Amino acid sequence: xxxxxxxxxxxxxxxxxxxxxxxxxxxxxxxxxxxxxxxxxxxxxxxxxxxxxxxxxxxxxxxxxxxxxxxxxxxxxxxxxxxxxxxxxxxxxxxxxxxxxxxxxxxxxxxxxxxxxxxxxxxxxxxxxxxxxxxxxxxxxxxxxxxxxxxxxxxxxxxxxxxxxxxxxxxxxxxxxxxxxxxxxxxxxxxxxxxxxxxxxxxxxxxxxxxxxxxxxxxxxxxxxxxxxxxxxxxxxxxxxxxxxxxxxxxxxxxxxxxxxxxxxxxxxxxxxxxxxxxxxxxxxxxxxxxxxxxxxx
Amino acid sequence: xxxxxxxxxxxxxxxxxxxxxxxxxxxxxxxxxxxxxxxxxxxxxxxxxxxxxxxxxxxxxxxxxxxxxxxxxxxxxxxxxxxxxxxxxxxxxxxxxxxxxxxxxxxxxxxxxxxxxxxxxxxxxxxxxxxxxxxxxxxxxxxxxxxxxxxxxxxxxxxxxxxxxxxxxxxxxxxxxxxxxxxxxxxxxxxxxxxxxxxxxxxxxxxxxxxxxxxxxxxxxxxxxxxxxxxxxxxxxxxxxxxxxxxxxxxxxxxxxxxxxxxxxxxxxxxxxxxxxxxxxxxxxxxxxxxxxxxxxxxxxxxxxxxxxxxxxxxxxxxxx
Ligand code: SF4
Ligand code: SF4
Ligand code: FES
Numbered sequence: 001x002x003x004x005x006x007x008x009x010x011x012x013x014x015x016x017x018x019x020x021x022x023x024x025x026x027x028x029x030x031x032x033x034x035x036x037x038x039x040x041x042x043x044x045x046x047x048x049x050x051x052x053x054x055x056x057x058x059x060x061x062x063x064x065x066x067x068x069x070x071x072x073x074x075x076x077x078x079x080x081x082x083x084x085x086x087x088x089x090x091x092x093x094x095x096x097x098x099x100x101x102x103x104x105x106x107x108x109x110x111x112x113x114x115x116x117x118x119x120x121x122x123x124x125x126x127x128x129x130x131x132x133x134x135x136x137x138x139x140x141x142x143x144x145x146x147x148x149x150x151x152x153x154x155x156x157x158x159x160x161x162x163x164x165x166x167x168x169x170x171x172x173x174x175x176x177x178x179x180x181x182x183x184x185x186x187x188x189x190x191x192x193x194x195x196x197x198x199x200x201x202x203x204x205x206x207x208x209x210x211x212x213x214x215x216x217x218x219x220x221x222x223x224x225x226x227x228x229x230x231x232x233x234x235x236x237x238x239x240x241x242x243x244x245x246x247x248x249x250x251x252x253x254x255x256x257x258x259x260x261x262x263x264x265x266x267x268x269x270x271x272x273x274x275x276x277x278x279x280x281x282x283x284x285x286x287x288x289x290x291x292x293x294x295x296x297x298x
Numbered sequence: 299x300x301x302x303x304x305x306x307x308x309x310x311x312x313x314x315x316x317x318x319x320x321x322x323x324x325x326x327x328x329x330x331x332x333x334x335x336x337x338x339x340x341x342x343x344x345x346x347x348x349x350x351x352x353x354x355x356x357x358x359x360x361x362x363x364x365x366x367x368x369x370x371x372x373x374x375x376x377x378x379x380x381x382x383x384x385x386x387x388x389x390x391x392x393x394x395x396x397x398x399x400x401x402x403x404x405x406x407x408x409x410x411x412x413x414x415x416x417x418x419x420x421x422x423x424x425x426x427x428x429x430x431x432x433x434x435x436x437x438x439x440x441x442x443x444x445x446x447x448x449x450x451x452x453x454x455x456x457x458x459x460x461x462x463x464x465x466x467x468x469x470x471x472x473x474x475x476x477x478x479x480x481x482x483x484x485x486x487x488x489x490x491x492x493x494x495x496x497x498x499x500x501x502x503x504x505x506x507x508x509x510x511x512x513x514x515x516x517x518x519x520x521x522x523x524x525x526x527x528x529x530x531x532x533x534x535x536x537x538x539x540x541x542x543x544x545x546x547x548x549x550x551x552x553x554x555x556x557x558x559x560x561x562x563x564x565x566x567x568x569x570x571x572x573x574x575x576x577x578x579x580x581x582x583x584x585x586x587x588x589x590x591x592x593x594x595x596x597x598x599x600x601x602x603x604x605x606x607x608x609x610x611x612x613x614x615x616x617x618x619x
Contacts, residue, residue, distance in 0.1 A: 009556040038603035040554045045504050046546045049523045050530070054614045058550075058607065104613050108606045157506040189367060194457040194505035201562060202539045203501050209461035210503075242586065278590045 001128055003074035003119075004066035005033040006084075009041050010231040011076055014239075017275025018231050018258050022076050022121070024274075025260045028137050028267050029129060031074070031121075036065055042083040044232075045154070045198070053101070059087040060101045063118075064110040072117040074124055076260065078230030081120040082154020086161045088118055120155060122229045122259055126173045131180050139268035140293040141182035145225055145286065147262070148186040148218035148254075149174040150237065152230030156192045177259070178227065181266040182296065186223035190214040195233040200240070205247070211236055212244035215254040225286050229259040238280050255283045265290055299328050299385075301377050303335055305347070306364075306390035308397045317397070326377065332389060333361050333372030336401070348400035356513055359447035362454065363401050364390040369451035369511045392454035394463075407463075408450050411470040415489070419477065422484025436481040443476040443521060445514040452508035452518050464497045468508035468518030471499060475521035478528060490529045499525045500539030551611040554601030 011018040026033055039062040041047070043055035062084070066073045075081045091098045092114045102111050119127070125134050151174060155162065164170055175185045196210030215237060218226055228234055238256040245252040257265075261274040271290065276283040301324055308317045322339050330338075333351055340347045352358040354373045361372040365380050366388050381387045395403045421430060452468035459465050466474075474493055477483050493499045499522050508518040530540050549556055601607075 013556070038601065040601065040603075040607045041550045041556045043550070044546075044556070046543055047550060049526050049543050050547055051527070051615060052523075054611065057610050057614050061606070061610065104610055107609065108603075153505045153507075157510040159510060193460075194503045194507075196457075196503060198505075199458075199501060199503045201542050202537075203462075203496075206458060206462045206465075206501065207503070210457065213461065239586075280586050280590060 001030070001124075002032040002034065002071055003124070004069055004071040005035045006039055006062065006073050006075050006080060007035065008075060008077040008080040008231065009044075010235065014235050015231040015258070017278040018076065018234075018260065021258065021264055021269075021274045022260045024269055025264045025267065026121075028264075029125070029134065031124065031129075033074070034069065034071060036062060036073070039065060042080045042087075044079050045083055048083070055083070056087045056090060056097075057101050057104045059084055060091055060098070060112045061105055061108070061110055063088065063091070063116045064105060064112040067113060067116045068110075072119055075118065075120050076229070077232065078120065078152030078155035078228075079232050081118065082152075082157075082162070084118045085163070086158075088116065089161045120229060122155070122173050122177070123167070123170055125263075126169050126176055127167060131176055134177070134263070135180050135296075138181060138266040138296040140266050140290065141296040142262075142266055142290065142293050143182045143184075144289040144292060145181075145183035146186050146223050147178045147183045147257075148188055148221070148223040148226045149178060149191045150195070150214065150226050150228040150230075150233055150256075151192050152228060152233045153192075153194050155229060174227065174229065174259070177263070181262060182293075186218060186221050188214075188217055188221055188223075190217055195230075195236045197232045197236040200236060207236065208240050208244045208247050211240050212248035212250060212252065215241055215244065215252045216248065216250045219252060219254055223254065224289070225255045225257055225283075227257045227259055227262045231258065234258055241281050253281065253285075255279065255281050255286050257283075257286070266296065299326055299330075299378065300324075301326055301330075301335065301381055302384070302386045303332075303339065304386060304388045305336075305339075305400070306388075307347075307400045308391070309346075310399060328378055330377050331373050332363070332365055332375045332377055332380070332387065335377055335387075336372060336389070348398075348402045350402045357447060359449035362392050362449040362451045364388075364392055364454065369393070369454035371449060371451065371513045374513050392450055394454055394456060394459040395450065403450075405450065408448075408453055408469065411466050412448070412473055414466065415470050415474040415477070415493075416485070417473045417477065419480060419483055420485040421482050430482045432481045440476055440479055443472050443479075443516055446472060446476075446516045447514055449513065451511045451513060452516075455507040455511050457505045457507055458501055458503050462497070462501070465501050466493075466497055468502075468512075468522070471502070471525065472516050472518040472521045475525055478525060486528075487532060490525070490532050490534065493525055494529045494534045494537060499529065500537055547611075551608055552600070552604070554604040554607040 007019055040058045042059055048055040098114055178185045196207035200207040234256055241252060264274045271287045303322045305320050306317060307320050322343055324338055326335055336349045351361040356371055356374045362369060363372050365375055369392055377387060391397045391401050391403050397403050456468055459467055478486055478489050502522045506519055
């Protein structure tokens with residue numbers, strides 16, 4: 001399948017390991033990426049604090065670009081996904097509002113008619129490609145990994161903007177894929193909670209407490225890694241984990257994997273190709289388990 | 299219909315007052331709500347089960363509890379819509395508040411925070427002869443917040459309250475919006491000033507839990523976002539939160555995208571001595587990131603089409619005052 005690819009700012013900024021890992025994995029999955037190089041930031045909910053209409057206009061511009069190509073948009077960030085899904089819902093539900101926004105886009109020769117679908121790679125894998133086909137690409141069975149899922153707020157709430165009723169599989173998609181790589185799912189309450197990143201620079205103590213809470217809870221339940229489809233969650237859960245350990249006085253060691261990295265490792269890519277050495281929390285323990293992994297049987 | 303309610307209970311008068319779980323298997327009608335199930339247990343199985351309710355019609359706000367881990371009204375949720383394949387439903391007291399007994403919780407901290415935002419009209423100037431008149435259009439945006447039934451579901455699931463009990467929280471902040479947004483109120487500036495302080499509007503992490511669980515569509519988080527915008531518009535630029543929002547917008551406006559490198563010093567305030575400590579505290583994190591080759595670059599080239607992004611900003615935001 002072919003998609004208009006929207007990598008988002010963080011996949012190329014704070015989490016530079018995510019972008020190349022995604023390219024390799026998508027190639028294996030047979031997803032042809034046409035990157036939306038001229039698209040702006042979604043606003044990440046921050047711009048929307050100041051002015052929702054402004055955020056909607058920037059996103060409508062991105063949607064119009066994809067619509068012109070006749071392609072669905074694919075994201076690799078829960079926050080981009082959620083912000084775009086919410087904007088798309090407002091633009092699709094209200095023709096008058098869309099017309100108002102299109103007025104702003106006109107000068108650039110763009111118009112959004114309301115027909116673009118926006119899908120995170122997570123959803124593309126379970127819905128469009130199908131778990132069995134994804135599984136057929138795995139060469140390693142990661143049976144020794146016990147993985148806690150961590151979704152990121154924007155890909156779970158508000159449920160009515162995310163198409164859960166038409167696509168019920170979306171809600172457990174991360175668990176489905178963890179099982180598919182042969183690992184054990186460590187279910188925990190924090191999986192749909194907030195990582196704390198939005199207030200990191202505003203109330204660092206609270207933000208870092210959230211990191212401590214989620215990573216230590218998963219650790220206590222026996223997880224040896226956590227996987228997230230959101231690079232913003234990764235920034236906080238990985239980058240601020242040393243600080244979280246210090247602040248909480250708990251010895252936490254929880255390697256955080258990006259979703260494409262987990263897929264890539266099961267597909268046989270090396271930890272280096274997946275950029276694991278760029279993580280703040282060492283992934284050595286995960287790598288050791290991968291070396292012991294059995295070959296996968298499709 | 300067969301259903302099993304798995305209830306998180308607590309009896310403060312027990313010899314060893316610890317939370318425990320108890321299951322009840324019931325035969326109920328398909329139209330039964332979670333509250334109907336609980337009342338059925340209290341009437342026919344165990345009269346000691348404490349549960350609070352009154353209207354049974356999503357009006358009084360008494361029956362908030364956690365259903366399968368998420369807050370909601372017992373009287374608004376049908377059992378059939380929440381039971382799993384085996385007919386099981388997990389019911390617990392709300393989160394972030396102390397249980398009194400079983401599913402009844404202490405509402406005092408909830409009311410204290412509502413009181414803290416002075417939830418009453420404070421008009422300015424001489425009293426009118428008859429009534430305070432407000433135009434219809436100026437009141438419409440308040441209809442949603444006035445629908446709040448003070449059930450506490452939003453407070454139960456707020457992620458910030460889980461780590462910081464001092465945060466004012468979604469219900470109180472939504473109530474604050476109700477008065478800040480009222481054209482008849484004369485205390486707006488003072489209200490905003492207090493909401494702008496620690497534990498106020500900037501401490502919300504935008505997790506949308508409150509938007510998701512509110513049974514009345516109050517959408518507290520969205521009201522908090524409007525309060526933030528109003529605080530900035532009223533000239534309150536001096537918080538990390540305001541600087542964060544403003545520098546984020548500036549960056550996207552001029553380059554089309556975000557650079558995390560510059561967001562840090564700009565949020566802490568480039569030349570703000572008070573915040574030097576916070577800047578230095580960020581250094582170990584930056585150093586670790588640099589060593590792993592993941593510190594965002596200070597170079598921030600414009601994205602393709604950035605001039606259009608800028609034009610959209612100018613068009614939507616209008617001329618700067
Ligand atoms: S959006 Fe803000 S107020 Fe609402 S639950 Fe989350 S942190 Fe609390
Ligand atoms: S805002 Fe909604 S969830 Fe919160 S107390 Fe009011 S009605 Fe209940
Ligand atoms: S009993 Fe009144 S709201 Fe549920």
